[in-house]
Amino acid sequence: MVPYLFDRHEFHLCAEGALYWPARRALLIADLHLEKASFFARFGQHLPPYDSLATLDALTRLVERTGAQAIWCLGDSFHDAGGGTRLSGAAFDALQSLSARTDWLWITGNHDVDGSFPVGRVMREADVDGVLLRHEASPHETRPEISGHFHPKWTVRRRGVRVSRRCFVRGGNKLILPAFGALTGGLDAGHEAVRAALGRDEDAAALIPTHDQILHFPLGEIPQRRRA
């Protein structure tokens, strides 16, 4: 975990793809997509039914390591509206036990439907000490803003090896979190959609935390908008 300053607040970027806010003792995570596997199972694609457990196990370890007392999920927490009711067994127990220990807040995203959460509080967006938390970055937002939604990842090709990692994206007054869910894929951080969400900031960068530093990858030139 490496300290990172965003709007005068100190955060820690965790290599697992979470953001820790020490002053609030809160873990911020985005795009858990819980029960994604069971969603696809309905259509005959029997993905391993362990994705929710894997995601919540990882979260539990982070809570234990950071001592977080609050968990704020920035939307798309369940893959679909019925996901909350499908969560069961060990994964359900893990969520129960985590929410008993922490103040749990669901910010809702495009995959979420209000009222389908088994535990915790639900909000559309939240303002914490002047930092706006929402699911999808708003290009017109002038206040500091932390969001998810895009599942950004960054790919490096080096010595014939291709390394692809989930990444944070920073641009202007915005910080976008990677997806935290075990089965969630990624979108290249340089993608047009991400650039547009950042308000086309020239200095935007992908951030990858390792155990002892934060690697910066400038997103570079803003691509010309190509005709569809």
Place this chain on the structure above:
Amino acid sequence: MVAAAQAGEDALLIASTGAGKTLAGFLASIADLVTHPRDGLHTLYISPLKALTVDIQRNLVQPLEEMGLDLRVETRTGDTPSNRKQRQRVRPPHFLLTTPESLSLLLSHEDSPMLFAGLHSVIIDEVHAFASGKRGDLLSLCLARLQGLAPGLRRVALSATVGEPDRYRRWLSRDGDGRDVRLVQGDPGAPPDIAILTPLGRVPWGGHSGRYAAAQVYDEIRKHRLTLVFCNTRSLAELILQDLWAVNEDNLPIGIHHGSLAVEVRRKAESAIAEGRLRALVCTASLDLGVDWGDVDLVIQMGAPKGASRLVQRIGRANHRLDESSKALVVPGNRFEYLEARAALDAIDEGQLDHELWRPGALDVLAQHIMAVACAAPFEPDAQFAETRRAAPYADLPRSEFDGLIDYIANGGYALSRYDRYQRLRRLPDGRWTVSHPRFIQQHRLNAGIIVEAPMLDVRFQNRRSLGRVEEYFASTLSVGDTFRFSGLALEVLGIREMDLIVRATTKSARIPAYMGARLALTTDLADRVRGFLHDRDQWPRFPPDVAEWLDVQSLRSALPAPEQLLVETFPHEGLHYMVAYSFEGWNAHQSLGMLVTKRMETEGLQPVGFVANDYAIGVYGLKPITDPARLFSPDILESELVEWVRSSHLLKRAFREVAVIGGLVERQHPGKRKSGKQVTFSTDLIYDVLQKYEPDHLLLRAAWEDARTRLVDVARLGDLLQRAGATMLHQVLDRVSPLAVPLMVMIGREQVAQRGSEDELLAEEASLIALAMRVDDPPQSA
């Protein structure tokens, strides 16, 4: 052949290309239809190549018309329009020419029992090319099914010359035994006339391309009507074409053909050949099979052939008359390759061809087949199990594995049976299994197939014209501004845009692509012969003087190993300490071994710097001398380092991706569908990670593990090597490099150092490079 047909026996016909064996396969069917004319599907012809079905159709229709026979011959492949496919099921032709995949799809239709009830014969062409692989597994299962629908069905397979006909008889048989399959050996024809080309009277120390001989190869092209120049890799084919054009004073039409080229480009080359417009075609394994294009009178093999069977099959492409010898030249790239070429020629003279690697039938293929069966009609598990075991690759399948497989198809086969509500198969009260929803049938038909391509990128000019496709892996090694050869052009990389590699033609010289792809490894049979040469001085006078001298000095300076010995040399060279082991297990196994041995050197504190491998030997080098090589070759490497390495490497993930698609866990990604703003697909890598963590014994993981072991790492050969290393190692401590080590040593620096940093290091390296480049120093203060 005719005798076997009259007796109604199954038969395996082995003949060299050009002996008219395909038509011989049809003779019995034609004769039967002449004596007993009838409508309905009479004979199925199955080929590994779509193109071949079209070719055979052409060759069959004409003689049938000349005989005045009103027999319908049609093809059915992925290219056949769906209205014709439908019509074929209603009003089938007498002869249907198809591929294993299309046959499997036919069997998934509920009317298939009616369609195949009267089937008289099935003819399988080029069986040597695919019987021992996953497509062979699928076809074997289809045959078992067909036999159930048409008990009188006769099986005929046609093969090029193979090393172990009995294995193919077993594969073809109805019971996995093979004794009931009659073996028919075609007229071998005149023995081929093969020579080794040593243009300068000497053989180079290093290299494996034979590029040095371009001028002599060109002379041969000039002296012949039509020459096929076979190369072992696509990138080599590109380079050879470049070399030939550089000396092409007469402007002879010389073309290129390999599997990465766009279909239109390949078709152009093919028709140019068929119409006699080419004098030479530089090609790769993409031309190993099937379609006969022209009047080839010379085959040239650049570099060592890597296997006697492959050489014979390639030579078979020349001169299709039995009474004349096929003419061929082999151009060895270095001294070991000279020995290998000599070994291949001896093997061919003695009729000793290579042994295939046969392994038990793959579980992902069986899952796909059983789903196809269920799509046609509900099945009874006991009967289906019995039918499955009649397919030779599955003859030893345990019942528990079969039951587990049905569980997998039905609900994913997880220990946590969460998907009972979403079953693809459900059990009927009478015990049969049936598909639980029609959409799963649709899904199956869209996704069935055995060939899972690695992710590919289109190579395009800026105007979007496509030149062909390269593996994403290869593209990922290129940076903007790099130059490489492709489709006979030097190309400069402009960038990667989604699934396109954008290039422009350039006059800059192309650097050799580091891309090696899946290399053909030296077969064990040839390796044994080369080992024999080293030890048997009586053979040496047959070799060029410099090769004989090379071996002679080696025996003085170090040693030449006996056939069962593993020679290991250690010596210092230019400040580093080297260890070279002459293990002859092929490039794939050596590549794996290099990774493992350097890993172990790290733990032993020997500070490895890198390694280099070819088909014959592996060399590792580091900062400290290796005094006890046996410690590095201990068999426990297989349990510890290997398992860890395979698990963490991309090999297993790649294998998992394949079994997940074939086994129907995830849907095939159809070309043309691209990722857009919002991610909608999921990566099999993520599925792999989750499954590996929570259910490591899952059937698909076991299947992926099997694949990775046999195909990707050649673990069997590695295991053999390590098992005998301890007892047979002959360690020579030298003060400097030995003659035998030179072909390997000259490769160092040309190959990438495969020692890899951790992912974090690679990321950090890239980031710090950017930081360095982008740092703007304060302007110097003026005095």
